[in-house]
Amino acid sequence: MWDANINGFKAYLRIERSMSENTVEAYLHDVTMLRDYAHQSLADKSANTLCLQDLQLFLQYVNELELSAGTQARILSGLKSFYAYLELEGMLAEDPTEMLEAPKLKRALPVVLSIEELDMLFAQIDHSTPEGLRNRAMLETMYSCGLRVSELISLAISHLYLDIGFVRVVGKGNKERLVPIGGEAVKHIRIYREHIRAKMEPKKGNEDILFLNRRNSSLSRVMVFMILKDLAIKAGLKKTIHPHTLRHSFATHLVEAGADLRAVQEMMGHKSITTTEIYTHLDRSFLRNTMEKYHPRFNP
Template identity: 60%
Template sequence: MWLPYKKGFKAYLQLERSLANNSIEAYLNDIEKLTTFLEDQQLAKTPDQVTLADLQKFIKWIAELGMTQSSQARIISGIRTFYKFCLLEDISKKDPSTLLEAPKLVRHLPDTLSFEEIELLISQVDLSTPEGGRNKAILETLYSCGLRVSEVVNLKISQLFLDVGFIRVIGKGNKERLVPIGSDAIKYIGIYREHIRNTIKPKSGEEDILFLNRRGSRLTRVMIFLIIKDLAAKAELKKTISPHTFRHSFATHLVEGGADLRAVQEMLGHESITTTEIYTHLDREYLRKTLENYHPAFTNK
């Protein structure tokens, strides 16, 4: 009964929202769960017949199946997006998901590194090897630009505008953004391209990819993770460190330095300012620790 609606929703996500395939699949899975619930409850309803009460029972149903609060919140977001599509296409005259409440989520602040810890980690790179020269350039780029790991492994030479200090990044949903790049990253990318990458023959289709392995292919996300994990062990850093830690640290250091949140949002490529606002929480924690360490009312206790 819902197959035509699902097909229409998929086309909407592809054409109107320009979402990546993984995101589209996630949204369709959310609607699949809803239709499975309706069948389980023997509710033969079309989208316009579904009520808020039905959706509330559905959320209770998935919670009883063992879905985490974050999974429940994501499914509710998927249902809301589906009903936006239904309103646009006149499939439904009202949106039953408007008053549907998502579970309150506890936001866990990610581990971040201080500038000194970043420097310590990067200093563990062995620059006597070709891989070391490449890894130095990768880490300087990750920290300088706050890139996602997928963005750094797919970075192309044609996206570098180093003479003016910018790179063009293709982020989530194929959205483009221009990000400033620091002088250290520019320096080590230059050294890597001139002395290391020039000696590697790229595989077919990889000619424009900046960071290559010895076989001429782009690096995997897992490879970047392993490189960082190895360096963190050598630096004896006890924190949970991943490529994303560099991105978190980039944003945290900007906010702590007084950067405008909208500018940080733009550089990170966040669609919503709400996602960027986590760094204001990090900043508050930093301020609290500063008070505890230096304010007489705290230090004299």
Template identity: 60%
Template sequence: MWEPYKKGYKAWLQLERSLSDNSVEAYLRDIDRLTQYLQSTGALKTPDAVELSDLQQFVQWIADLGLNAASQARILSGIRSFYKYCFIEQIVRKDPTALLESPKLKRALPDVLSFDEIESIISRIDLSKPEGGRNKAILETMYSCGLRVSEVVNLRISCLYLDAGYIRVIGKGDKERLVPIGEAAVKYIRIYQQEIRTHIAVKPGNEDILFLNRRGSKLTRVMIFLFLRDLAHQAGITKNISPHTFRHSFATHLVEGGADLRAVQEMLGHESITTTEIYTHLDREYLRETLHRYHPAFRH
């Protein structure tokens, strides 16, 4: 009964929203959960028959399944997206999600590395090994440009304008942006290209990919996660570290240094400024912690 709607919605996500296959699958899973719930009530209503009260009970149902607030909110954003599609396509006359409240999220602030900690991690790389030179170039680029891990593994040689001090990055939804790149990153990319990459037998189809594994193929995101975690461990850093930590630290250091939020949004490739605004919250959180720690009036 819902299949034709799901089919239309899938095509809309792919064509209108230009989402990746993974994102499309995640959105469709949210709709599957809703239909699963409606079936469990014994009345699989069509999208236009679903009311706000049905969705409120659905929220309770997913909460009872043990999903945390963040997971609930993510599922609801999928349901909202579906009803936006239904409204545009005139499948429904009114959007039942309009007054639906999301569970209150306590925004967990991810760990941020200080500049010294980043230097300490990078200094643990063994440069006597070929992958060491590559990994140094990767981490310098990630911190210099604030790249997502998917952006660094897909970075193309044809997108490097190192003499001009820029790289072209293809981000989420195939959106392109030009990002300035620092001197250290430029230096280590050049060393990697000239002294390491030239000795690798490149697999067909990977000729333009900058960072390669020993077999001449594109790196996986997991490989970067693993070597970064290993380096952090060697550096004695106990924070929860992932490749995203470098991007997160890049943005936090910019905002703390007084950078304009619009400029940070542009460099990170955030579609919405509200996503970038988390860094101002981080900054305020840091200020509050500092006051609590050092200001006599704030001490208990």
């Protein structure tokens, strides 16, 4: 029964909810955790016979694993989606997750690189190698457009409109958005395409992928992380840097320069403006300058 429910849930997330593969895999992992817990600690109950108290015991077990509050909140979100699916399919009289509470989340400010630190990072790239030319084009694109790593590694050649300075990005839930791309990124993409990409023979299914690895396939998320980590070490940067750092830096630099928050939200592909607003809290001098400029009774 569990396996049938999980397979149905998987199809529901992909087809009806149009969720990204990463989110689908995460939610399936969460439900599988619940299934295993039910087998071991809840007398092998089926999903539709678990009650609120059973689920509370499961969340207590998850908490004892010392997972982060963010991960625990994601697990709860996965369970709620799973039970919403069961209710939709008529397998439940009532949803037992309605009274479950999520752990309180501490919203940490993201790590951001300054312009000088970005220059230091890019300066470590070896432009004499095919990988170096690819990496420069790749990281310039990531920073110029504020891309998620999943959006970067799936970026299609057919989605480049470099003559008019735009790229079409496929984001979470297969939602598309048009994002402006800067001159530096355009220049390095053209160098990479002319001197490296044009001479490669992509594996089947990768013909339209822009950035390829040595095996002529799309790059992995881990590979992008390792490239950045290696460059950061060479540059002597002490900050913890990962692919999302370039995305955070993109948004922060725009907001600090006075960009409209709604425009930044659209370029980032954020569903809610609340997500974008975190970037207004990163630069205290920006906040002070805003007060000095607009508050009628602010005395510096």
